[in-house]
Structure formats: C-alpha cells, structure tokens
Amino acid sequence: EDSWLQQLVDVDPALRGYSPADAMRRKLAFVGDDTWVDLYPTQFDECHPYPSFNTRDLDTVDDGCWLYLPSFMQSLGSKSSIASGKNKNNNNAFYELAVVHTLGIDHVGHTFGPHTEQMNAKYAQTDEQVFRNVMLPISTNNESCQVAIIFGDHGMSDDGNHGGSSEHEVTSGLFALYSPACGMEHVARSAPSSSFLDSYSNAREINQIDLVPTLSLLLGLPIPFANLGTVVTDLIPPAPSLLNKYKNKHKKEELRSHYTRDMAQALAWNV
Numbered sequence: 237e238d239s240w241l242q243q244l245v246d247v248d249p250a251l252r253g254y255s256p257a258d259a260m261r262r263k264l265a266f267v268g269d270d271t272w273v274d275l276y277p278t279q280f281d282e283c284h285p286y287p288s289f290n291t292r293d294l295d296t297v298d299d300g301c302w303l304y305l306p307s308f309m310q311s312l313g314s315k316s317s318i319a320s321g322k323n324k325n326n327n328n329a330f331y332e333l334a335v336v337h338t339l340g341i342d343h344v345g346h347t348f349g350p351h352t353e354q355m356n357a358k359y360a361q362t363d364e365q366v367f368r369n370v371m372l373p374i375s376t377n378n379e380s381c382q383v384a385i386i387f388g389d390h391g392m393s394d395d396g397n398h399g400g401s402s403e404h405e406v407t408s409g410l411f412a413l414y415s416p417a418c419g420m421e422h423v424a425r426s427a428p429s430s431s432f433l434d435s436y437s438n439a440r441e442i443n444q445i446d447l448v449p450t451l452s453l454l455l456g457l458p459i460p461f462a463n464l465g466t467v468v469t470d471l472i473p474p475a476p477s478l479l480n481k482y483k484n485k486h487k488k489e490e491l492r493s494h495y496t497r498d499m500a501q502a503l504a505w506n507v
Contacts, residue, residue, distance in 0.1 A: 333455070385410065440470070454471070
C-alpha cells in the first residue's frame with residue numbers, strides 16, 4: 237500500500253541524506269493502539285501493541301505508552317546518546333521515527349463523557365507525560381532537528397462518542413514542537429498549564445488530509461499517490477544550509493516561505 241509509512245520503509249535512506257552506516261542503524265518504533273499493527277504488521281522494527289477495543293479500560297494502553305516513551309525519546313535521531321555510543325549496552329541503533337498512540341482520553345470519553353473528573357485526570361496525566369518526556373528534551377536539543385507532532389485523530393460529541401459529522405467530532409487539536417536546531421520558533425514552559433494553548437495566538441485550521449504530504453516532506457519522502465492534501469508550509473523547517481546564511485529574522489522567514497513553496501511544488505510534480 238502506498239502510504240508515508242511504507243515509503244519510509246521502501247525509499248533508499250541514502251536518497252534522504254543518510255550515510256551507509258546510519259542507514260543500517262536507523263529503526264522505526266511504535267507503541268500503543270494495536271490497530272496500527274493490523275494495518276502495518278511488518279513496517280516497524282520495534283513494536284509494542286496494546287489491546288484497544290475495551291473502552292472500559294482507561295489505562296492499559298496509556299501505561300504502555302508512558303513506559304516506552306522515555307527510551308524512544310532517548311534514542312530518537314542519529315545524534316542521540318544511544319546512537320553516539322554513550323550507552324554501551326545498545327547496538328547504536330537509533331529511531332528515525334517513533335509513533336506513540338495513546339487511548340485513555342478516547343476511552344474516558346466513551347465511558348464517562350468529556351466533561352468529567354475522570355477526563356480532567358486523564359488530561360493532567362497526559363500533559364505531564366508529554367511535557368516531561370517530549371517537550372523538555374526537544375526544546376533543549378541544540379544538536380539536531382527533532383520534531384514532535386501531537387494531535388488527536390478525531391474529536392468527540394458532548395456524550396463522548398465520535399463517528400458523526402458534528403463539528404466537535406470532526407475537529408481536533410494539533411501541536412508541533414521543534415528543537416532549536418530546526419530553526420523554527422518554539423515555546424518552552426516551566427510547567428504544564430491549562431492555559432498552555434493561550435500562548436499560541438496564531439493557531440490556524442488545516443485539513444486532516446494535509447498531514448500526510450506534510451509528514452512526507454518532513455521525512456524527505458514522495459507524497460503517496462492517492463493523497464489529495466497540500467503541504468502545510470508553516471510546519472516545514474527551512475533548509476539548514478541556507479538558513480545559516482541569514483541572521484536577520486525577516487530574511488529567515490522570507491527564505492522559509494520560498495523554500496517550502498519550491499519543495500512542495502517539486503514533490504507535487506515528482507508524484
């Protein structure tokens with residue numbers, strides 16, 4: 237099947253800038269909702285699926301995700317401490333991609349509803365785990381460009397269900413965080429807060445189908461043939477080799493605009 241994940245397996249890593257040694261060491265990792273394994277049974281090198289259909293089980297999938305998330309982040313990228321050989325018990329493999337699919341919020345919605353104490357508790361747990369294990373390490377990484385894209389695959393109605401066409405069901409949030417080495421603006425807060433999103437006054441709406449071509453461009457992959465979305469240029473870091481030539485912020489923004497536009501057009505024609 238032509239998907240961005242299959243492209244990540246099939247496309248020669250050398251065509252995406254990997255050295256032969258790094259190409260041998262790169263891995264793909266997954267933990268969470270076992271539906272991923274049903275759809276992609278062979279694509280992940282490290283895989284930890286958990287049963288997903290018992291909506292009364294609020295914690296099993298999430299607990300598994302929080303168990304593996306720290307090690308995934310420690311091994312993320314060719315310049316990670318694992319890949320650089322600082323951990324002598326590892327074979328120096330690193331993760332190019334780590335997929336973490338939690339389910340607690342979804343299950344709480346189905347079982348108790350979205351406006352409940354149980355949902356508030358699950359939000360707080362998720363905020364703490366994401367902040368400590370994702371936001372802090374990425375926002376302080378000055379060595380390499382790392383990107384975390386955190387989003388919901390759907391929303392939920394006032395009674396906690398989804399599958400319909402109401403605005404609450406078809407709308408969800410997406411947050412992208414970049415390490416300083418990416419050359420993108422980012423915000424690091426001292427603690428998780430209910431007012432976290434208030435600091436993002438420039439939030440915009442995108443279509444879900446735009447996520448696939450954007451991920452493809454971020455990973456240096458061809459856009460899957462059947463995809464009808466467009467690249468979200470706001471989520472694409474500028475070319476590092478060009479960005480370093482520009483110290484002025486306005487020049488950087490102008491460069492980013494031209495770079496992402498040209499790359500999007502090139503990939504569209506290539507497909």
